Amino acid sequence: MKSVYLLTVLAPLIGAAIAGLAGHRIGRRAAATVTVGAVALAAGLSLYVLYQHVWGGAPVFNETLYRWASVGGLHLEVGFLVDRLTALMMVVVTSVSLAVHVYTIGYMHDDAGYQRFFSFINLFTFSMLMLVMANNFLQLFFGWEAVGLVSYLLIGFWYRKESAIFANLKAFLVNRVGDFGFLLGIAAVLMHYGSLDYAEVFAAAGDAPDLTMNLFGTEALVATVAALLLFIGAMGKSAQVPLHVWLPDSMEGPTPISALIHAATMVTAGIFLVARMSPVFELSETALSVVLVLGAITALFMGLVGLVQTDIKRVIAYSTLSQLGYMFVALGASAYAAGVFHLMTHAFFKALLFLGAGAVIVALHHEQDMRRMGNLRRYLPITHITMLLGTLALVGTPFFSGYYSKDVIIEAVHYADRTGAGFAYLAVLLGVFITALYSFRLYFLVFWGEERLDPHAKAHIEHLPRYVLPVMEWPLIALAVPSVIIGYFTIEPMLFGGFFGNAIQVLPANDVLATKGESFHGPFAFGLHAAVNPAFWLAVAGAVTAWYLYVRRPDLLPGINQRFAPVIAVLQRKYGFDDLYNSGFAGGGRLLGRGLWRVGDQGIIDGVLVNGTARTVGRVAAVIRGFQSGYLFHYAFVMIIGLLVLLTVFVGTWRGWF
């Protein structure tokens, strides 16, 4: 199996190298073929790996590939850990990636950077696989930063656009704030558990659950410190409040990567991280509560911002933030499997929604404002139907995949007995209404109502090249299938069937999924249960409200906007996070840097110390200048005397005369 794992990882890396280095020589078609082929290979192999791990009885693989470095008795290595959690992530990553690769052929068909784009998304697939397949923190950090690099490159793919190169710098820096915590977390793990290898760390953590360290003058639980520091990294990558600000701006990048990186895979790395680290997180009630509360805050408040966005991609971006919050709520409630389950279903339906939005954008020649759309189901029937399916999955329609994953999270929090669980339960419940409202607002604004296209977009959609839409629609259809059905078929084994084995460890006292499992009687009964479930009715209420406001009585909207103007203003300012960060941190940092430079370096060090000394020396030199007679023999004489004095002192010290 080792060669299978290696090939899975290396195929996209090689594809990226070919398309990136020789892209112009081999041409657009060949570059696309190579990269799509590489990802198809990786996806096929990942399915094989999952099959082997679930049905083929493949053992957990945990092996070193090569030694990165040794320091004394510490060995830092690169290696793979493949268990069912990894195998599942591999399938999610490569299958969404494959859909996005195919879609890109159409989406980027007239872009000059065609080969570069394919190279980057292949490189991304490689990096993400390295991240999920790591068996140690070093490689995890490599993958973690490598996906960040590719995200940076792709957000800024259209590097002439000022907003894009602002967004990619912002994304990288905000992620670096998270990585700062992440790296300290790794350092804490190394110091107290004595290794960077997952298996050794988990064993050491399990052996010493009450280990404490001195921090800020108090004794703190090592597990709490390590878990919280690692979680800061997760907050950056998975865009949780207050490190969420980069994700909406990342929409400046081309839509395929919004689907792949900023919805389905990279941003879920934080979820994967916490699930992978469950043996450490389980030891700290404090850390889990923090995860729970921050997740709940993100789930509710970012969904609210989604209500006032007019850019189609930004609505979905805020939806992603909110859904990531749901996943963290699951993790914080110790329902790790539920978090990963929602990660999987969300990857499919959210990628579908983004790619659908991308199809709309391309059809309208890069129009993203929903106020200039409307009634598009006439032009884009397949996009319309698939996006409707994705929306239904997102809002939690019974029997759709999103229903199962979201409902389990809500119930898990309900059962959880942990600080913040009460608030989190309310937040995720209310979040269901918000989700339905913004989702159907988008759906109705784009596909129903009156047509509000500007003439240019209208001309474009009526004269679209014939091949563009089909190559983008096939991935939509391919993603729509799992978006609808995958929850029904996988909920039972994944959540209540011990699917993850030892990959996820939950203390018996925390095991809310086991509690939930006692009342679980199969996916069909679970679906019917919706009728007596408040979440379902909240979703219905949200959808109906959206229909009423955006289809039936759009004339009411101005009045509502006026009445809620202060609230809407707050939401449009996004609670002021951006303003604070831009003027506070970015501006403050520049101001501080300039101050230190002008006052410290130029003023005190150079101005007073260096040049001041130089002036003093100058004054002394003016006196000494008097000794300069200009006669060579004077100089020679002085030199000889000086040399003799030096020698005397030197030899004297040596011989001990003084």
Next chain:
Amino acid sequence: MFEGWPLLSLLVWLPIAGGVAVLAAGNGSAERARWTALAVAVGTLALAAALWVGFEAGVAGMQFEERVAWIRAFDIHYHLGVDGISMPLVVLTAFSTLLVVVAAWEVVRYKPAQYLAAFLIMEGIMIGVFSALDAILFYVFFEAMLIPMFLIIGIWGGPNRIYATLKFFLYTFLGSVMMLVALIYLRTQAGSFGIQDFYSLGLPVGIQTLVFLAFLAAFAVKVPMFPVHTWLPDAHVEAPTGGSVILAAITLKIGGYGFLRFSLPIAPEASLALDWLLIGLSLIAVVYVGLVAMVQTDLKKLIAYSSIAHMGFVTLGFFLIFRIVAAGGGRDGALLALEGGMVQMISHGFVSAAMFLCVGVLYDRMHTRRIADYGGVANRMPVFAGFFVLFAMANAGLPGTSGFVGEFMVILASFQAGFWYAAIAGLTLILGAAYSLWMIKRVVYGEVQNDEVAALEDVNRRELALLVVLTVVILYFGIHPAPLIDVMAPSLDALFGIVMSTL
């Protein structure tokens, strides 16, 4: 095949003799000077490669030793030798010099023979610094190094070169005079000028402190450490591209090397007593200088300040060992710090050279270093832009590049000394990305800003070759640093033993 050869002497004198030969050959024919210089640089690098291959990685002590009496009256020896600390630096020197020779090819028009000769002579002297085991021999090389660099900046430098060279010369000279006094004193105590004879002298703490401060004066200026760092940005700004490359890649390393070769083993108790000072100054370098780097408007100044911040990790790693041991981090923790600092030195040699070469490529075309004069370079120079972004990422410590390895090791180690050391040092993750990538945003990305940028042409084959070689090295040591670390580990381990044994 080099069995029994005086390899180190060859490494010192071949480039010096070669430099003289270039001067002779170049009289009238720039072309002949270039090819001669190239041959000498390649030959020296081949010798350096032989040194690496012939070096036994598992041995802590000196290898390739040569020792003959030089000035009998004062018991001064011509004594050369390398261990795992100095050998990689010798190879780095030979590598960087070759880069400089190639980078100068058709770019340097004014007195090319003299320019190339200066760098070759400089190369021999620097290799001498790293391989000298006699204190006076070391001192001679250490001082001699100033002369070619003085000439390089003074003759081929920018408009304000007189101020820069004076500042550079006075700073470094004042520091080294103190060191000379200390060396002569140590001779009286040890009975020889052998550097290793200075170890484990058991000097009283008060004397150790004086010796330590004397060395600090010499090495802190070279590194350079805050607050004696302001000569570096000025020197870089005025220096020609090759001068900047050598300055950043090699001469700064002599400061770090000096701490390992002299300060720590000769004055361990003083190092322990004053570690707060060195750690404090190192952390200031990371944060203060990082912030200052961010707001620079001149490309070279920005990279110069970023060099200072990166060198902060070197000194941080070296002087944290006492606190790591005190906090229970043990030998492994201390080695992590020492090796991290060493790796950072080597990596910084590659990354800073790459950054300065990139600025050189731009400067040769636009004749300006002002960031504001650029913008949208990627439109006209896509290949160059790719490399520049990669090097900036290495500068920001991206995993997978060599820039990551040293910082990663030092941060992990500093956590063992205490949370706050790691937290402050870790700010480099944010600051390093901020100053590197903000610069990239303003220079590389965006619309074409002006007619000069619109007229840019992408890198030629010679430039491409340089960038590719550096990329390969930076990626290789990022993906697989084990060979580098294994070479230096036994010597650093032995050094750690010497330092700890006297405490």
